[in-house]
Amino acid sequence: MNWADASAGWSWNPLTDLQQIWAFPFMVNAFRAGTVVAVLAAVMGWFMVLRRQSFAGHTLAVVSFPGAACATLLGIGAGFGYFAFCVGGALVIAAIPRAGQGGSGQESALTGTVQAFLLACGFLFVALYKGFLGGVNSLLFGSFLGITTDQVVVLTIVAALALGVLAVIGRPLLFASVDENVATGRGVPVRALSVAFLVLLGTATAEASQITGTLLVFALLVMPAAAAQQLTARPATSLALSVLIAIAVTWTGLIAAYYSPYPIGFYVTTFAFAGYVLARATRTLTAAVGRHRMVGAGALA
């Protein structure tokens, strides 16, 4: 495999390897940023999967591409573009009335329309800024190079704020996500929570886009959460599992990308995909074994 050739010392000793990787400040920053992003994306993604708003999440991620391109064109930091467009996009999606649970065709169509238009705008921005074409790949598919300490600080502050807000609204949000009608009857502000969640989701996608790229943001938003929800139906456990899986795939992705010439987006996505497949297989197997046992017990009784 490529690791063997390219490894300037892949030693199969994780400690030595990590020490070697962390000797480079840019790799330390990559790990810090990756971890922050993984935690935030996993938590927001968990609610997103539960609320069946994956399409909204994808749209927010795609919208971050024109955001970054626009910011680059204007000569300001790409990070500002990510956040401005993602949060703006979240407010637009929130303004579209959500007709009942399970989403509606209209929501999907409108969201998709906005998404396609903004993606095209992003391409225009790239064309307008001629010298920037080389950066398109990393905008779309992610890059872990050149993350500065300042960026890590910004990412951490934003993530802490977002998680803090989520901690406050978490329980009513869960209630409103699973059982909108009863929550309304209990006086939970369902609509306001939905808007707040979309803004938080926009923040999370803006952060994740900076590591995985705007097209592969699902790797951190959907896959860990979906895998965790396959493994357990206990809310607290599956939330924790989701975070663990996200951190695990980010770290392994970073390590793999360090030792090989291929992009990080590919590795993170692939590992997350493998995690989902494993989780799904585990669940199918457990269910089959459970049925078998029950049939066995029934036969004995």
Next chain:
Amino acid sequence: MSTVNPATRLGDLVRHRVPAQPAGPQPSRSSAVSLRGAGVRVGGRALWSGVDLEVGAGEFVAVLGPNGVGKSTLVKMLLGILPPAAGEVRVLGEAPGRAGHRVGYLPQRRSFDASLRIRGTDIVRLGLDGDRWGVPLPVPARFSAWRRAARDRIADVVELVGASAYAHRPIGECSGGEQQRLLIAQALVRDPELLLLDEPLDSLDLSHQGAVAALIGRICREAGVSVVMVAHDVNPILPWLDRVVYIAEGGAVAGRPQEVITTETLSRLYGVPVEVLRTSDGRLVVVGQPEPPAVHTDRHGEGGRP
């Protein structure tokens, strides 16, 4: 549903202008629900108006009527989600929506999505503290009296509805009847004084309808909880009913089912000849009851979006 529902319906009572019962005017004391000349509009359209109703403590009241007349809307008004367009509405002595956890609510529903990965106990738990801000700290139950109390309360109420065997399974994997029992547990977990149930028997097959109806009747009798249940078919709950409210286009009548399930009363309510038949096993069948134009297509939009 087609075998029972369209033709079978109970009838009852006394025009709302006539005092429903001799003991009519004792509302302010202990009534769970009190409507005086209440009316409601949805999307600019008056669904019904001039409705008077008193539900006493521990009474079991059914709200009946054709599809689309605004039965669910009545429940939403009692919850404070929709404001009354006219009249006075009191729920447990307060304005609608003010009584908080003293009211348990079970909405009209389709079943949970089969892929929803949340346990039945978590659903019940949300009924207990789901409207609180913040997230519970992951402190083990043995260090927290509140968590222990919550756990015991949930276990008790799950036991009460007979759902212990499947409450730990993801709710999406439970059958319609199992989900309905868990949702009743959710509505009961805060020990409400009033239960508002919107067609809780609707998605169940006949045997489960009887069992769930018996469960609700038992809770009403034994725990003294007042129950207001929107129903499509009165027969499964007939043995437990104290009173019925029949909503028709524009108006409503309320009274004791035994007194009023008559051909005359229903004919008077609808203004067209209607016949109430009693089968040999005591079931009631209403023949000739007018249905609004959009008979079964608007069931789930009823009251919400006309």
